Amino acid sequence: MLSSHNGGAASTTVVPNLACNLCGSREATVVGTRSRSGAALRSVCCVHCGLVWADPRPVESRRFYEHDYRVAYKGTFAPRPKHVLRAGRVALSRWAHVQPLLQQRARVLDVGSGGGEFAYLLQARGHEVRGVEPNRGYAEFSAAQYGLAVQRGFIDEVALPADHFDLVTVWHVLEHTDDPAQVLLRLRAALRPGGTLVVEVPNIEATCQSPASTFHEAHVYSFSAATLRRTAEKTGLQVDRLTLSADGGNLTALLRRPLAPSEAPATLHIAGEHDRIVALLRGHRPWRHLMTVHPYRRLAGRLMRALHERWQTRRKLAPRALLDRLYGKAPAPPQRLPLWPLLLVASAVAVALEWLMLDRQDAVLTPVQGTLAYVALDAGLVAAVAWVARDQLATLRRQALAVWGLAVVALPAYC
Ligand SMILES: [Zn+2]
Numbered sequence: 001m002l003s004s005h006n007g008g009a010a011s012t013t014v015v016p017n018l019a020c021n022l023c024g025s026r027e028a029t030v031v032g033t034r035s036r037s038g039a040a041l042r043s044v045c046c047v048h049c050g051l052v053w054a055d056p057r058p059v060e061s062r063r064f065y066e067h068d069y070r071v072a073y074k075g076t077f078a079p080r081p082k083h084v085l086r087a088g089r090v091a092l093s094r095w096a097h098v099q100p101l102l103q104q105r106a107r108v109l110d111v112g113s114g115g116g117e118f119a120y121l122l123q124a125r126g127h128e129v130r131g132v133e134p135n136r137g138y139a140e141f142s143a144a145q146y147g148l149a150v151q152r153g154f155i156d157e158v159a160l161p162a163d164h165f166d167l168v169t170v171w172h173v174l175e176h177t178d179d180p181a182q183v184l185l186r187l188r189a190a191l192r193p194g195g196t197l198v199v200e201v202p203n204i205e206a207t208c209q210s211p212a213s214t215f216h217e218a219h220v221y222s223f224s225a226a227t228l229r230r231t232a233e234k235t236g237l238q239v240d241r242l243t244l245s246a247d248g249g250n251l252t253a254l255l256r257r258p259l260a261p262s263e264a265p266a267t268l269h270i271a272g273e274h275d276r277i278v279a280l281l282r283g284h285r286p287w288r289h290l291m292t293v294h295p296y297r298r299l300a301g302r303l304m305r306a307l308h309e310r311w312q313t314r315r316k317l318a319p320r321a322l323l324d325r326l327y328g329k330a331p332a333p334p335q336r337l338p339l340w341p342l343l344l345v346a347s348a349v350a351v352a353l354e355w356l357m358l359d360r361q362d363a364v365l366t367p368v369q370g371t372l373a374y375v376a377l378d379a380g381l382v383a384a385v386a387w388v389a390r391d392q393l394a395t396l397r398r399q400a401l402a403v404w405g406l407a408v409v410a411l412p413a414y415c
Contacts, residue, residue: 011029011030011278012029012030013027013028013029013047014028014029014030014044015027015028016028016044016053016055017055017056017057018053018055018056018057020046020048020049020051020053021051021053021179021180021181021221021231022046022049022051022181022227022230022231022234022268023046023048023049023051023268023269024268025046025047025048025049027046027047027048028044028045028046028047028055029044029045029047029274029278030042030043030044031043031044031045031052031277031278031281032214032215032281034212034215035058035215035216035217036212036213036214036215036216037217038212039217041054041058041215041217042054042055042056043055043215043222045274045277045278045281046274047274048268048269048270048274049227049230049268049269049270049273049274050224050226050227050270050273050274050276050277051221051222051223051227051231052204052221052222052223052224052227052277053220053221053222054215054217054219054220054221057178057220058217058218058220078137078141079115079141079319081313081316081317081319081322082309082310082313083115084115084117084319084322084323085309085312085313085322085326086305086309087114087115087117087118088117088121088322088323088326088327089326090117090118091117091118091120091121092121092326092327094118094169094171094200095118095121095122095125097198097200097243097252097254098122098167098169098198101166101167101196101198101254102122102125102127102166102167105126105127105128106127106128106166106167107127107128107130107164107165107166107167108122108127108128108129108130108165108166108167108168108169109129109130109131109132109160109165109167109168109169109187109190110122110129110130110131110132110168110169110171111132111155111168111169111170111173111187112132112133112134112155112170112171112172112173112176113131113132113133113138113139113142113148113150114133114135114138114142115138115141115142116131116138116141116142116143116145116146116148116150117323118169118171119131119142119146119148119150120142120146120148120320120323121323121327123146123147123148124324124327129148129149130149130150130151131148131149131150131151132150132151132152132153132155132158133150133151133152134152134153134154136152139152145318145319145320146319146320146323154177155170155173155177155183155186155187156177156178156179156182156183156186160186160187160189160190161190162189162190163189163190163191163192163193164190164191164192165190165191165192165195166191166192166195166196167195167196167197167198168187168190168191168195168196168197168198169197169198170183170187170197170198170199170200171198171200172200172201172202172250174199174201174221174223175201175202175219175220175221175222175223176218176219176220177220177221178220180221180231181231181234181235184197184199184231184232184235184237184255185235185236188235188236188237188257191257192257193257193258193259194256194257194258194259195256195257196240196254196255196256196257197237197254197255197256197257198252198253198254198255199228199232199252199253199255200250200251200252200253201222201223201228201250201251202219202222202223202249202250202251203223203224203225203244203245203248203249203250203251204222204223204224204227204277204281205224205225205248205277205280206247206248206249206250207248207280207284207289207292207294208247208248208249208294208298209249209294209298210286210289210295211284211285211286211289212286214281214284223251224251224273224277225242225244225251226270226273227270227273228242228251228253229242229253230265230268230270232253232255233262233264233265234264234265234268236257236258236261236262236264237255237256237257237258238255238256238257238258238262239253239254239255240254240255240256241253241254242254247294247297339389339401342385342388342389343385343401343404346381346382346384346385346408347404347408349381350378350381350408350411351411353374353377353378353381354374354378354411357370357371357373357374357377374411375409378408378409378411379405379409381408382401382404382405382408382409385401385405386401386405389401
């Protein structure tokens with residue numbers, strides 16, 4: 001079957017294994033054949049609404065999320081301090097989206113709570129938070145580290161109370177689910193009438209990433225602003241706001257459960273969306289991407305982030321202490337003076353004293369008086385250094401300081 005859907009360029013229409021999750025159609029065109037890792041992954045775009053999905057479904061996703069997700073993403077099961085810090089900073093940016101909705105103590109559900117950084121931020125701000133997380137490593141870590149209530153399981157399986165939550169957040173989860181429309185329906189039912197659902201997904205229209213990185217095995221569905229909006233409307237949610245991140249990479253939707261049931265949209269088809277998405281994906285070419293500012297800004301951003309993370313995690317803080325400091329819960333530790341430069345300066349002062357007191361005192365002091373004065377001043381110097389650096393002296397350093405002090409005070413013995 002051949003049909004024209006791309007401004008004159010012929011696209012082959014295929015019958016996908018899965019019907020479109022938004023409009024139910026079984027007519028799509030192929031828009032990708034490789035994942036970002038280079039593995040075979042067919043991605044299709046619905047001819048009638050423009051929704052994009054991986055077809056056939058790429059992996060046995062359940063087992064992957066339950067056990068392997070963290071390993072596949074980060075190479076470890078226990079998050080390293082830099083990952084906690086990174087996720088904490090993301091949590092703060094997410095907080096900016098939800099803060100206006102949280103004027104009073106609220107009941108919040110965080111779906112796909114991951115390492116727990118965002119849920120912990122909400123809890124630290126006084127809200128009643130529950131997390132849902134399928135990965136065992138994440139769930140156990142966040143419960144143990146932050147004292148969070150985390151229900152382990154997939155969002156389409158866990159039991160949720162009806163009409164309960166003031167706010168439900170779903171950060172980068174919907175694109176991983178087998179049935180996004182069904183997930184939104186479940187979450188809508190868990191919201192109290194008038195409650196808000198915040199959904200963030202990667203934007204299929206984004207061109208800030210390399211074209212080779214557009215499709216990912218773990219992303220079953222890819223949304224545009226229009227397909228996300230229509231999916232929400234289909235499930236009876238009212239779209240309050242739809243925003244793009246600064247780089248265009250993420251879509252954040254504020255969806256409200258209306259007080260009275262809303263009418264279903266007249267049609268689930270979105271005119272022109274398929275052609276627009278296909279043209280956009282085809283136009284996103286490596287050479288064109290290299291001529292934009294994005295790859296270089298991304299590289300510089302990563303470099304700055306790596307340096308910042310290295311600096312911020314130079315002291316071995318526990319994850320909770322790291323987040324408390326980031327979230328402003330614990331006061332920043334007092335600025336500590338670097339010990340070794342301090343000792344160098346103090347040594348120079350000691351040598352100067354020795355020169356002044358022992359070599360030039362002949363006219364004023366006897367040798368014994370000079371030595372005593374030198375020892376007294378130097379002992380004072382050693383005590384001053386120890387006092388200034390008192391709260392950063394690990395045992396080993398204290399011994400080193402003692403050796404240095406003895407040497408300085410005993411210097412006259414060599415002269
Ligand atoms: Zn469709």
